[in-house]
Amino acid sequence: MPLVNTADWATVCRMTTVAASTGVGPLLRQWREQRRLSQLELALRAGSSARHISFVETGRSRPSQEMVLRLAEQLDVPVRERNALLLAAGYAPLYGESPLDAPELGPLREGMERLLTGYEPYPALVVDGSYTVLGANRGITMLLGGLPEHLLAPPLNAMRVTLHPEGLAPRIRNLRQWRGHLLAQMERQLALVRSEPLRALYEEVAAYPLPEPVAGGPEADTDAPYPYFALPLRIEHDGRLLSFVSSVSTFNTPLDVTVAELAIETLLPADPETAAYLRSLGSLQGA
Numbered sequence: 001m002p003l004v005n006t007a008d009w010a011t012v013c014r015m016t017t018v019a020a021s022t023g024v025g026p027l028l029r030q031w032r033e034q035r036r037l038s039q040l041e042l043a044l045r046a047g048s049s050a051r052h053i054s055f056v057e058t059g060r061s062r063p064s065q066e067m068v069l070r071l072a073e074q075l076d077v078p079v080r081e082r083n084a085l086l087l088a089a090g091y092a093p094l095y096g097e098s099p100l101d102a103p104e105l106g107p108l109r110e111g112m113e114r115l116l117t118g119y120e121p122y123p124a125l126v127v128d129g130s131y132t133v134l135g136a137n138r139g140i141t142m143l144l145g146g147l148p149e150h151l152l153a154p155p156l157n158a159m160r161v162t163l164h165p166e167g168l169a170p171r172i173r174n175l176r177q178w179r180g181h182l183l184a185q186m187e188r189q190l191a192l193v194r195s196e197p198l199r200a201l202y203e204e205v206a207a208y209p210l211p212e213p214v215a216g217g218p219e220a221d222t223d224a225p226y227p228y229f230a231l232p233l234r235i236e237h238d239g240r241l242l243s244f245v246s247s248v249s250t251f252n253t254p255l256d257v258t259v260a261e262l263a264i265e266t267l268l269p270a271d272p273e274t275a276a277y278l279r280s281l282g283s284l285q286g287a
Contacts, residue, residue: 023059023088024062024068024085024088026057028085031072031075031077031081032057032075035075037075042075068085069082072085079095079254079255079257079261080095080097080193080260081194082094083257095256095260097256105256105258116135119137121281122139123136123137123142124139124264124266124267125158126262126264127158127265128258128261128263130197131160131201132155132157133156139278143237144161144168145237158265159186159201163205164205165208165210171235171236171237173241176210183206186198186201186205190202232245232270233245233246240277242269243273244267244269245267245270246268247268248263248264249266
C-alpha cells in the first residue's frame with residue numbers, strides 16, 4: 001500500500017480553531033494551565049517575568065512574535081496550534097501545511113516508502129494524527145487479510161481496524177491488555193493536543209464491545225505477565241500465534257503541520273518463532 005493523500009487531508013486531525021478575536025492571552029493561559037505550570041515557572045523557562053506573563057494573559061500586553069513562539073516552545077504546543085497562537089496575536093502563521101503529495105514533500109514520501117519496503121517482511125505503516133493510514137507494507141497487508149471490506153475501505157483507520165469487533169480484535173489473544181495500551185496512548189495524545197476528530201475516534205473505539213474469541217483459536221491470554229521486554233501484540237494469523245512489540249517514530253523539529261502529525265509504526269517480532277515465520281513468508285513472496 002503506497003503512501004496516499006486522503007481526500008479530506010486538510011481536515012484530518014484539525015485542531016480546534018479559535019478565532020483571532022479571542023486573543024492570544026486566554027489561549028496561552030489555557031495551555032499553561034493544561035501543562036500545570038505557574039506564571040512564575042513559565043516565565044523562568046521562557047526568560048521573562050511573571051508580571052509580563054500575567055500582562056500577556058490578561059491582554060494588557062501584546063507579546064512579540066518571538067515571545068509567542070518562545071512560550072509555545074516551553075509549553076510544548078503542537079505545531080498546528082502554534083499557528084493559531086500567532087493568528088490570535090495578530091501575526092501570520094509561521095508553519096505551512098503541505099498536502100502529502102506536494103512536490104516539496106517528495107523526498108519525505110520516497111524516504112518513508114523505502115523504509116516501509118525495507119522493513120519487510122515485518123509489518124510497518126504510516127499514520128497521521130487521527131490514525132488514518134497513509135501508507136503500509138506487505139506485512140500489514142498480511143495481518144489485515146480476510147477483514148470485511150467496510151473496514152478496509154479508504155480512509156483506513158489503524159485504531160478502528162484494530163479494535164473493531166469485526167476487525168483484528170477477535171484475533172488478538174491479549175485483547176484486553178492491548179486495547180488498554182492503545183486507549184491509554186490516545187488519552188496521552190488528547191492531553192497534549194486539542195483535536196475533535198481524535199476525541200471522536202477515541203469515544204468510538206472505547207465504546208466497542210469486547211468480541212468473543214475465535215472458535216478453535218488459542219486460549220485468550222490472562223493478565224499474567226509476559227516473558228517479553230515490552231507488552232506484545234499477540235495475534236492469530238493463519239492458525240499461528242504471532243507476537244510483536246510496537247515502536248512509533250515521529251519527526252524531530254518539524255516545520256510543517258503535515259509532517260508534525262505523521263508517525264511511523266513498526267512491529268518487531270517478539271520471539272524467534274514469529275521472526276522465522278515472517279521470513280519464510282518473505283521468501284515465498286520474493287520467489
